[in-house]
Amino acid sequence: MLDLHALSADLDAFGxxxxxxxxxxxxxxxxxxxxxxxxxDRWEAVRDAAAERGSTPLVAGLREAPDATYAAPGRxxxxxxxxxxxxxxxxxxxxxxxxxxxxxxRIAFQYGTLETPILEAEVDFEYEGCDLAEHSPGARxxxxxxxxxxxxxxxxxxxxxxxxxxRARRKGRPLVALADGTLIRWMIRGxxxxxxxxxxxxxxxxxxxxxxxxxxxxxSYVSMxxxxxxxxxxxxxxRMNGGEDDEDALxxxxxxxxxxxxxAVGERSATFTSASRIQTRYAExxxxxxxxxxxxxxxxxxDPGEIxxxxxxxxxxxDADLLNRAxxxxxxxxxKGGGYPMILSEAHEHAVIRAPEKERxxxxxxxxxxxxxxxxxxxxxxxxxxxxPAV
Amino acid sequence: xxxxxxxxxxxxxxxxTAEVHDGEEAPAFGSWVEVEQxxxxxxxxxxxxxxxxxxxEPGRQARAFGxxxxxxxxERPQVMALLRTIFRAQVLAYRTDPDDGGTIxxxxxxxxxxxxxxxxxxxxxxxRTLGAPxxxxxxxxxxxxxxxxTDDLLVAVLRQVRAAHGKAHGEERSExxxxxxxxxxxxxxxxxxxxxxxxxxxVE
Numbered sequence: 001m002l003d004l005h006a007l008s009a010d011l012d013a014f015g016x017x018x019x020x021x022x023x024x025x026x027x028x029x030x031x032x033x034x035x036x037x038x039x040x041d042r043w044e045a046v047r048d049a050a051a052e053r054g055s056t057p058l059v060a061g062l063r064e065a066p067d068a069t070y071a072a073p074g075r076x077x078x079x080x081x082x083x084x085x086x087x088x089x090x091x092x093x094x095x096x097x098x099x100x101x102x103x104x105x106r107i108a109f110q111y112g113t114l115e116t117p118i119l120e121a122e123v124d125f126e127y128e129g130c131d132l133a134e135h136s137p138g139a140r141x142x143x144x145x146x147x148x149x150x151x152x153x154x155x156x157x158x159x160x161x162x163x164x165x166x167r168a169r170r171k172g173r174p175l176v177a178l179a180d181g182t183l184i185r186w187m188i189r190g191x192x193x194x195x196x197x198x199x200x201x202x203x204x205x206x207x208x209x210x211x212x213x214x215x216x217x218x219x220s221y222v223s224m225x226x227x228x229x230x231x232x233x234x235x236x237x238x239r240m241n242g243g244e245d246d247e248d249a250l251x252x253x254x255x256x257x258x259x260x261x262x263x264a265v266g267e268r269s270a271t272f273t274s275a276s277r278i279q280t281r282y283a284e285x286x287x288x289x290x291x292x293x294x295x296x297x298x299x300x301x302x303d304p305g306e307i308x309x310x311x312x313x314x315x316x317x318x319d320a321d322l323l324n325r326a327x328x329x330x331x332x333x334x335x336k337g338g339g340y341p342m343i344l345s346e347a348h349e350h351a352v353i354r355a356p357e358k359e360r361x362x363x364x365x366x367x368x369x370x371x372x373x374x375x376x377x378x379x380x381x382x383x384x385x386x387x388x389p390a391v
Numbered sequence: 392x393x394x395x396x397x398x399x400x401x402x403x404x405x406x407x408t409a410e411v412h413d414g415e416e417a418p419a420f421g422s423w424v425e426v427e428q429x430x431x432x433x434x435x436x437x438x439x440x441x442x443x444x445x446x447x448e449p450g451r452q453a454r455a456f457g458x459x460x461x462x463x464x465x466e467r468p469q470v471m472a473l474l475r476t477i478f479r480a481q482v483l484a485y486r487t488d489p490d491d492g493g494t495i496x497x498x499x500x501x502x503x504x505x506x507x508x509x510x511x512x513x514x515x516x517x518x519r520t521l522g523a524p525x526x527x528x529x530x531x532x533x534x535x536x537x538x539x540x541t542d543d544l545l546v547a548v549l550r551q552v553r554a555a556h557g558k559a560h561g562e563e564r565s566e567x568x569x570x571x572x573x574x575x576x577x578x579x580x581x582x583x584x585x586x587x588x589x590x591x592x593x594v595e
Contacts, residue, residue: 077465107469109468111465112466117472119469119473342467
């Protein structure tokens with residue numbers, strides 16, 4: 001229960017704080033825009049200075065002048081667009097026996113044709129631990145953590161994307177395979193289990209390699225990206241000129257706020273390379289590059305559209321035709337999807353597990369146990385009390 | 392035997408709802424459909440009393456895009472794929488197992504159809520067997536589906552009667568069958584001539 005009355009005084013202070021924070025952000029953003037202009041002419045020197053400083057915090061790698069902008073190319077027709085998404089029911093530590101489930105969607109549209117779309121989802125129910133037992137003592141003991149399930153879901157999404165792209169590809173027809181979220185698997189680090197992390201990253205890298213070998217260009221879409229890699233680079237530039245006093249000049253800013261100042265609807269930024277260390281396990285041609293783009297918000301002309309981050313492997317970024325293809329598809333998708341790629345919304349709709357479905361899943365487990373004369377699923381007292389609160 | 396056009400997704404002794412299979416056309420309002428009951432050997436006959444098209448998944452609603460059907464198929468291919476047509480049929484008669492005489496009974500069957508049973512459109516010869524004494528009209532008039540305009544359904548039924556008889560025996564026999572059905576209906580409507588005339592006018 002939330003005591004809204006008690007909250008009202010705090011909300012006053014919140015408003016004041018936000019007004020100050022936003023004024024501060026506007027000042028810093030103006031400085032960042034000026035820095036972007038100023039460093040454009042000597043971007044190679046800034047790139048080299050950033051490289052000398054090491055990798056924390058993450059700094060954008062430059063491939064061209066960072067203030068470059070490109071208008072949206074039209075999406076060709078016919079065109080094959082592929083997308084997948086995944087969702088999961090994590091192993092619930094309040095419920096025994098332990099099991100989990102991953103639901104992965106597979107979507108493929110042959111735009112400009114009357115061919116039947118692929119609209120599918122595949123469910124993977126795991127109750128025997130997982131296939132990582134030899135790499136993880138936890139998994140060996142039948143304990144699969146939420147982090148492992150998330151990593152397996154990401155892997156399944158990418159595998160489904162590869163398989164669906166193979167199925168949907170047509171000779172002579174351009175194709176882009178669109179993933180949701182980042183292709184940089186930084187979240188795998190931090191499992192505190194080096195062998196397991198290496199195995200998961202290795203598998204992911206192998207999938208990215210297959211995309212390249214088979215000439216199927218992947219791209220991923222990050223909505224509301226929280227990265228500050230270009231901001232950090234501009235910080236390097238300021239320090240090159242003004243010394244350490246400018247350490248905090250751009251503190252708290254995000255790349256997307258900067259590009260909201262510079263990109264018109266449909267335009268994309270220059271491409272940058274990611275310095276994330278996790279990618280050292282990716283083949284060099286598969287290391288991730290990214291650009292920012294202002295996507296159209298659809299029919300609402302008052303909405304300027306959001307700044308999205310689009311990630312592609314280096315081999316895609318190096319090929320102007322493939323890069324344009326990914327950019328053109330994203331813009332056309334967002335036009336149709338009211339500011340978010342339509343095909344990713346569809347992939348989400350087919351993958352999502354809603355609360356009643358989750359409840360039904362547990363009921364089905366209960367029934368399966370009952371039919372075998374086994375004791376019912378054990379729910380902790382805490383879980384039971386949350387489900388049926390007493391008066 | 393005509394191909395299955397639909398599959399039952401809700402069933403009761405009195406009526407069933409069926410989802411039309413992808414690529415198949417929905418049966419016409421007021422037309423006869425049949426369901427073979429594997430366990431009893433009966434064939435159930437239902438009259439299509441309501442047809443509806445909408446989003447396949449609850450929680451997703453169709454919206455206007457201002458594009459032609461072909462433009463939608465080319466640029467929003469999921470939209471047409473996510474639509475479905477369902478229809479409701481009132482069960483009005485059944486035929487017993489051919490080994491058991493294959494008799495037509497114009498009354499409700501002893502058992503309801505099963506969910507996932509296939510539904511087919513009736514061929515004209517099946518419609519002709521659902522003729523005199525037109526007892527099923529009594530069920531339609533006296534216990535109508537409250538969500539359906541009964542007289543419009545009666546108009547559609549009479550047109551079917553005429554068409555089914557006309558196909559096999561020509562114009563004259565089809566008019567005879569229509570007159571006979573009209574007489575049965577007149578008795579049911581308690582000689583409410585105005586209502587009967589209104590129905591017959593619309594059959595023309």
